[in-house]
Amino acid sequence: MSNNFAIKTIDLTKKFGNFTACDNLTFEVHKGEIFGFLGANGAGKTTAMKMLSGLLSPTSGTAKIADYDIYKESEKIKKNIGYMSQKFSLYDDLTIQENINFFAGIYGLSNKLIKEKSEVVINELDLKKQQNKLVGSLPLGWKQKLAFSIAIFHNPAIVFLDEPTGGVDPVTRRQFWDLIYQSAERGLTVFLTTHYMDESEYCNRIAIMANGKLAAIGTPKELKESNSSSSMNDVFIQIARGKNYV
Amino acid sequence: MKAIIAENLSKKYQEVQAIENVSIDVNFGEIFGLIGPDGAGKTTIIRILTTLILADSGNANVNTFDVVKDYQKIRKSVGYMPGKFSLYEDLTVEENVKLFASIFNSKFEENYNLIKTIYSQIEPFKNRLAGQLSGGMKQKLALSCALIHKPKILFLDEPTTGVDAVSRKEFWEMLIDLKNQGLAILVSTPYMDEASLCDRVGLIQHGKIMQIDTPTKIVQDFKHSIFGIESNKVYTILELLRTYQNTYSCYAFGDKIHYIDKRNKFDIMDIQNFLKGNKVENFIILDNVKPTIEDCFMDLMRHQ
Amino acid sequence: MFNGFLGFFKKEFIQIFRDKKSLLILLGIPTIQILLFGFAITNEIRDVRIAILDYSKDNTTKEIISKIVSTNYFKLYKMLRNEKDIERAFQTGEIKEAIVFSQNFGQNLEKFGKANVQFINDGTDPNTATTIIGYTNSIIGQYQNEITRTRQIPLIITPEVKMRYNPELKGVFLSVPGLISIILMLISAMMTSISITKEKESGSMEVLLVSPIKPAVVIIAKVIPYAIISVTIATIVLTLGRFVFEVPIKGNLILLFAEITVYVIMSLSLGILISTVAKTQQVALFISLIGLMMPTVLLSGFIFPIENMPIWLQPFTYLIPARWFIVIIKNIMLKGSDFSTILNETLVLFLMILVTISISIKKYKIRL
Incomplete structure (x- = not known):
């Protein structure tokens, strides 16, 4: 298996009884790539994410995540990935510093390292003055940026983002994407799921799931051209509708 | 006669100014979109107009009734879908619709025609619990419940948040259909791309309405010309352009960068040379990129 | 509406x-x-270990003791000799209650129609203690009724604790x-x-x-x-x-x-x-x-x-x-x-x- 892939799956399948949630998924994500993973509700997105992050064991097929085997090395996978969701990411009733200490502590980072690194992160985010403020008092945009920084604090190879920028204003959203782009250029692989088709256009490549299968994969431009649509929204609607969507 | 008139509404929660001098009006047969991020004040406006909260100052009429004095009359004539899915998840689809019919003192059977087009899509699942529906179907059910008493005005607070693109599209098709039947619809959304589906929109940020107009007019009014830059080194280029003396603004927009220059007239070669001078090679500059509502929103934020 | x-x-x-x-x-x-x-609560009182200190050692006290011991509520652990033994019996945790008959118990009852009996209980478990007292009381109460019936003058045994309703507690x-x-x-x-x-x-x-x-x-x-x-x-x-x-x-x-x-x-x-x-x-x-x-x-x-x-x-x-x-x-x-x-x-x-x-x-x- 080539070392250029952060994620490589072959015929990855997950069945729940008679129901096939993920049907023979074969794809790869390059290192340092921003990869968008789209699908309607119930298309199998969440199941795929759970398998890739080592939370769920596949029924059949193989996959390597950050060069670790999905069956045998799920604990190592967990150590080498980061996760951020819009629903839950930080504790509102802890300060910024306490949140960092807590999450970094989970990944077993030494106190010295946490101290050094949190200084860098806090300076980069320009949160020096707010360091000891409760996270709950921060504006949503800052919270999201902080959550992202904490998700990649332990230097994971891959970070999974679940609808990271819902509901923020367009400028803050760009600032968030700046962070993502910056990290990607430093070599981090970003795996993003979203409902928000606008957001998907920021990705380098996109995969669309429909009815448990991989329905399309490519750069936003390629997908738009091959479906002769002007936006990812239209592409998505065409693909998802084509698969007898209810 | 206007369906909704709001004049200089202001509301403060403790220290936070939720909305400030908000004035909007909505006609019958019109979809008015309140567009802005979370915390901009959209929900506060809708709650004042649906008589759920009182404004600190300003006044508002809904269906010619005053929101403070005649709140009971308003409650009889409007339909409302709050932000959260607000139906009973432990009741079936049919039980929910029938319950709401009885709450509004009307009969489900009598008003079935009103909601037929929407309800027929979820009718095959009428014995399923509402909590087990997909996001899109939940929205349809909520809309059916909000329409069962034949309201003249519909308030929808972020109806498409968390719903996938296909369901969103279907939902908007229904709204346009309802509008054509003469309903006045006030809808809020954080999704800028939904602006084009509204007849008129109010762009709102930090509790203030920045601009109200038709989506086409807002885009036409955008006075800058946008250049698109495509590259696989988005972040490097953004960083560089931020240090460039002539940059008015530069932001990532999907797979390209939207760049606006300070100068009215200039040579594209300037930018090209600047980037090349900083060792960036692989990029394409596109002329005359069409602005989106998001570009307009961001520019308005600069002036706020 | x-x-x-x-x-x-x-x-x-x-x-x-x-x-x-x-x-x-x-x-x-x-x-x-x-x-x-x-x-x-009902099953609590069964084979509760008790100790008895009888300063009187007359027929009356013997009768009462045999009545108490013959129920399946109580089980006699020991007949004690003096006050010190009481403390010891409690310390070893062997008993839940000690019953002390005062000197000349039978005589007093005969002469004055009155006699005193003392219950000493393990207060660490107050609920059980009161229940036990209730049971002891009712047994003595029964005995009192029996002997009173055969005589003209009512005889009264005065225990330290009294319960009115719910006699068996x-x-x-x-x-x-x-x-x-x-x-x-x-x-x-x-x-x-x-x-x-x-x-x-x-x-x-x-x-x-x-x-x-x-x-x-x-x-x-x-x-x-x-x-x-x-x-x-x-x-x-x-x-x-x-x-x-x-x-x-x-x-x-x-x-x-x-x-x-x-x-x-x-x-x-x-x-x-x-x-x-x-x-x-x-x-x-x-x-x-x-x-x-x-x-x-x-x-x-x-x-x-x-x-x-x-x-x-x-x-x-x-x-x-x-x-x-x-x-x-x-x-x-x-x-x-x-x-x-x-x-x-x-x-x-x-x-x-x-x-x-x-x-x-x-x-x-x-x-x-």
Whole structure:
């Protein structure tokens, strides 16, 4: 298996009884790539994410995540990935510093390292003055940026983002994407799921799931051209509708 | 006669100014979109107009009734879908619709025609619990419940948040259909791309309405010309352009960068040379990129 | 409007009965509680080890001792020789009670018609201790009756502790009224406050407010199903008490259920009051448990007798509805009292209902 892939799956399948949630998924994500993973509700997105992050064991097929085997090395996978969701990411009733200490502590980072690194992160985010403020008092945009920084604090190879920028204003959203782009250029692989088709256009490549299968994969431009649509929204609607969507 | 008139509404929660001098009006047969991020004040406006909260100052009429004095009359004539899915998840689809019919003192059977087009899509699942529906179907059910008493005005607070693109599209098709039947619809959304589906929109940020107009007019009014830059080194280029003396603004927009220059007239070669001078090679500059509502929103934020 | 009420009423019932797990818990917990209370307390007195110190050693004391030991309640651990032995017997943890007969016990009884006996108990477990005392007492009481019958002058043995009602100190007798008042408070107040705040939390309250249905209608429609469930549970507990533990219901059954209904209405209105304050189910649960349950358990007189409370604390018990209800229900069940004897307590409950409902109406918001 080539070392250029952060994620490589072959015929990855997950069945729940008679129901096939993920049907023979074969794809790869390059290192340092921003990869968008789209699908309607119930298309199998969440199941795929759970398998890739080592939370769920596949029924059949193989996959390597950050060069670790999905069956045998799920604990190592967990150590080498980061996760951020819009629903839950930080504790509102802890300060910024306490949140960092807590999450970094989970990944077993030494106190010295946490101290050094949190200084860098806090300076980069320009949160020096707010360091000891409760996270709950921060504006949503800052919270999201902080959550992202904490998700990649332990230097994971891959970070999974679940609808990271819902509901923020367009400028803050760009600032968030700046962070993502910056990290990607430093070599981090970003795996993003979203409902928000606008957001998907920021990705380098996109995969669309429909009815448990991989329905399309490519750069936003390629997908738009091959479906002769002007936006990812239209592409998505065409693909998802084509698969007898209810 | 206007369906909704709001004049200089202001509301403060403790220290936070939720909305400030908000004035909007909505006609019958019109979809008015309140567009802005979370915390901009959209929900506060809708709650004042649906008589759920009182404004600190300003006044508002809904269906010619005053929101403070005649709140009971308003409650009889409007339909409302709050932000959260607000139906009973432990009741079936049919039980929910029938319950709401009885709450509004009307009969489900009598008003079935009103909601037929929407309800027929979820009718095959009428014995399923509402909590087990997909996001899109939940929205349809909520809309059916909000329409069962034949309201003249519909308030929808972020109806498409968390719903996938296909369901969103279907939902908007229904709204346009309802509008054509003469309903006045006030809808809020954080999704800028939904602006084009509204007849008129109010762009709102930090509790203030920045601009109200038709989506086409807002885009036409955008006075800058946008250049698109495509590259696989988005972040490097953004960083560089931020240090460039002539940059008015530069932001990532999907797979390209939207760049606006300070100068009215200039040579594209300037930018090209600047980037090349900083060792960036692989990029394409596109002329005359069409602005989106998001570009307009961001520019308005600069002036706020 | 009636249409709306009916629709809402129906919805509440569907919701309650659809949630089978919660309903099972709702009906199951009182059943389990009453069984636990009943069996745990009645089975406690069996083969309790005792020691006896007999300074008199006459025929009378011998007879009494053989009576005590011949029951299967007690088991004689040791005959003691002096006071010091008592302490030792307790220290080794071998006995639960020591019975001390004063000197010349039989003589005194014969001559003066009076004699003293002392019970020394292990106070670390006060509940068991009082139960044991009760049993010892009743055995001695029996003996006293027997010997009195054969003589003209009544003979009195004076133990240090006396129990008036419930001579065998049967726990269930007391726990049925207590349990009913606590369970009804729990279900009525907690369930209604949670179910109302649930509507707030899920956002459906917003939709209801922006509709022609009146808040009062919503609340009445919400409360009635819980009232019915509460009365059903009271019936279950009473039935179990009556047939499994033979707790008597001496008074009028209609009066009993009428009083139960009054108390349920009281609890429901407390639940409504809580829901006007609490914004989330969690807060409602918290207020119901800490603000209602704890005081009800501690101050109603169910577990701790009010007479034994510090004087300054006693007035606070007046504020606890269960305090009045326990008196009512005990009187009806155990003494068979009629309405006139419990009139005052009933009036207090009505007054409480009036106050709670008025505050609720005042606090109830027609807006968010």
